[in-house]
Amino acid sequence: MNGADAATVVRIEGLHKSFDHLEVLKGIDLSVAEHEVICLIGASGSGKSTLLRCVNLLEPVDAGRVFVHGEEITAPGVDVNRIRRSMGIVFQSFNLFPHMTVLKNITLAPRKALRLSQAEAEARAMELLERFGLEDKRDEYPDRLSGGQQQRVAIVRALAMQPDIMLLDEITSALDPELVAEVLNVVRELAAGGMTMLIATHEMGFARDIANRVCLLDDGVILEQGPPQQIFTAPREARTQRFLQRIVEAGRM
Amino acid sequence: MSPIEQPGAGPPDEGSRRPRLVGDLWRQEGAKGVAIAVLSTVVVLGGIVYVVLHSTYWPEFREAFFSREAFAESFPDVLEAFRRNVVYFLVAEPIILVWALVLAVLRSLRGPVFFPLRLLATVYVDLFRGIPTLLIVYLLGFGIPTLGIPGLPTGGWFWGLVGLILSYSAYVAEVYRAGIESVHPSQTAAARALGLSRWQTLRHVVIPQAVRRVVPPLMNDFIALQKDTALIATVSGMFPEAFLMSQIYQSSLFNFTPILGAALCFLVITIPMTRFTDWLLERQRRRRQAAVA
Numbered sequence: 001m002n003g004a005d006a007a008t009v010v011r012i013e014g015l016h017k018s019f020d021h022l023e024v025l026k027g028i029d030l031s032v033a034e035h036e037v038i039c040l041i042g043a044s045g046s047g048k049s050t051l052l053r054c055v056n057l058l059e060p061v062d063a064g065r066v067f068v069h070g071e072e073i074t075a076p077g078v079d080v081n082r083i084r085r086s087m088g089i090v091f092q093s094f095n096l097f098p099h100m101t102v103l104k105n106i107t108l109a110p111r112k113a114l115r116l117s118q119a120e121a122e123a124r125a126m127e128l129l130e131r132f133g134l135e136d137k138r139d140e141y142p143d144r145l146s147g148g149q150q151q152r153v154a155i156v157r158a159l160a161m162q163p164d165i166m167l168l169d170e171i172t173s174a175l176d177p178e179l180v181a182e183v184l185n186v187v188r189e190l191a192a193g194g195m196t197m198l199i200a201t202h203e204m205g206f207a208r209d210i211a212n213r214v215c216l217l218d219d220g221v222i223l224e225q226g227p228p229q230q231i232f233t234a235p236r237e238a239r240t241q242r243f244l245q246r247i248v249e250a251g252r253m
Numbered sequence: 254m255s256p257i258e259q260p261g262a263g264p265p266d267e268g269s270r271r272p273r274l275v276g277d278l279w280r281q282e283g284a285k286g287v288a289i290a291v292l293s294t295v296v297v298l299g300g301i302v303y304v305v306l307h308s309t310y311w312p313e314f315r316e317a318f319f320s321r322e323a324f325a326e327s328f329p330d331v332l333e334a335f336r337r338n339v340v341y342f343l344v345a346e347p348i349i350l351v352w353a354l355v356l357a358v359l360r361s362l363r364g365p366v367f368f369p370l371r372l373l374a375t376v377y378v379d380l381f382r383g384i385p386t387l388l389i390v391y392l393l394g395f396g397i398p399t400l401g402i403p404g405l406p407t408g409g410w411f412w413g414l415v416g417l418i419l420s421y422s423a424y425v426a427e428v429y430r431a432g433i434e435s436v437h438p439s440q441t442a443a444a445r446a447l448g449l450s451r452w453q454t455l456r457h458v459v460i461p462q463a464v465r466r467v468v469p470p471l472m473n474d475f476i477a478l479q480k481d482t483a484l485i486a487t488v489s490g491m492f493p494e495a496f497l498m499s500q501i502y503q504s505s506l507f508n509f510t511p512i513l514g515a516a517l518c519f520l521v522i523t524i525p526m527t528r529f530t531d532w533l534l535e536r537q538r539r540r541r542q543a544a545v546a
Contacts (some may be wrong), residue, residue, distance in 0.1 A: 056446055058442055060447060081445075081448050081449070081450050082448070084445065084446055084447070084448040085447075085448035087446075087448075089446045091439065091442070091443065093439060095439045095440060095442065095443035096443075097440065097443070097444075097458055097462075098462065099461050099465060100460050108444075108447070108449070108457060108458075109444075109447035109448055109449055112449055112453050112457065113449050113450075113453070114448075157447070158329060158447070161448060188381065197260040238504065
């Protein structure tokens with residue numbers, strides 16, 4: 001593609017996705033620039049998670065196109081495994097592999113998908129574990145860790161592939177309130193380090209702090225987007241105002 | 254087939270727990286309870302023994318089934334022949350474990366490219382699960398040697414064993430498949446999202462978890478297989494295993510004690526295996542409860 005795209009990591013054009021007869025995404029257009037942090041907010045069922053899963057090709061796209069570094073990944077015949085290696089995704093429910101230690105969880109994909117040697121993969125994993133204060137958990141199994149620790153390990157597992165972009169799918173929604181902060185702090189550190197991120201979240205305070213841009217999804221479209229100050233203090237759309245009103249009433253902001 | 258235990262399925266209530274025969278009694282009822290249990294056992298068992306020993310045909314029954322002389326004469330040979338059953342089992346089991354896993358993986362493959370393989374594996378499992386094992390053993394054990402194809406083994410026991418392997422693989426494949434399907438789709442999603450291929454995901458993430466979960470039901474099939482090596486008696490001819498050997502003695506001695514001798518051989522192996530399986534199931538249940546708590 002041309003030079004104008006050089007700083008664009010992910011570009012989404014006219015994305016549609018239905019499950020059976022339910023249309024979840026009704027034409028999404030979105031570009032994510034390098035080092036940009038975008039937060040997707042919106043009610044449950046507005047399509048945030050589906051959008052992330054479509055970008056990662058975990059869900060096949062019905063119509064529209066997704067580009068990564070200018071290459072269309074929704075085209076037929078594209079090697080999805082290669083594409084996914086450049087994108088890290090972290091799930092709401094952690095999804096660590098329960099039969100493997102923390103270290104094995106982190107080194108599996110670098111060894112098998114990137115063909116790193118075990119020593120290289122372990123060195124890379126230990127560096128990340130130390131960075132996030134988890135080095136003493138390397139030989140633990142996931143069920144011995146708290147939810148917050150499991151989710152931090154899941155983030156490290158995604159980072160070990162050295163992705164160009166991280167997709168975070170409501171990564172604190174399954175956590176006890178006192179464990180949310182440790183996970184969000186990891187994400188803050190990633191943002192400070194310049195990681196490009198597309199984040200679906202219900203944590204409005206966090207979105208306001210960290211995002212360069214906030215997108216409100218409503219009924220399968222991006223209803224409104226802009227810098228967090230504008231979205232949270234002076235939303236233009238009536239439906240954005242109502243959504244934020246409900247969040248405030250629920251005491252979540 | 255035993256149902257596959259789903260982790261987290263159902264509440265971890267005390268009632269679902271398999272009671273231990275003696276240990277629980279001591280813990281729940283104390284010395285008095287144990288004394289009552291011993292007393293009532295003596296009364297009940299003693300009563301049964303008394304009735305049996307004083308029944309009209311007990312002497313004839315004892316002579317036909319529990320003859321000391323017939324046992325002494327037949328048992329060394331039956332025990333010797335039982336070594337064949339053990340060898341059959343030891344040879345068949347690893348082959349079944351591998352072949353059944355191949356079948357289960359073929360049946361679990363998604364995508365139109367794999368349709369023929371999926372179809373073949375499905376037909377195989379349907380056929381061999383639907384036909385009595387004895388019939389397959391008989392068919393192969395007598396049928397294949399009559400073809401006289403050069404280069405093929407002609408021993409009936411060999412083809413009987415092949416029949417046993419083919420039949421049991423179908424059952425074990427279904428156990429594996431249930432295990433594979435019990436692994437949550439989010440595990441596959443996580444692995445694929447990391448850039449692992451379908452095969453790598455199956456190999457490193459799905460199958461290891463599936464196999465761990467189905468070890469207890471697999472043990473039940475091991476026990477059944479150990480017993481069903483006796484089916485080869487129908488085709489083993491010149492190379493009798495324990496059951497056939499006991500039949501030979503039974504027909505020459507006109508006494509059924511040798512058959513019970515063969516039964517004894519099987520029990521010595523299958524009862525410890527059953528207890529071991531119970532222990533495995535119990536351990537799995539405890540771990541699951543610990544994980545829930």
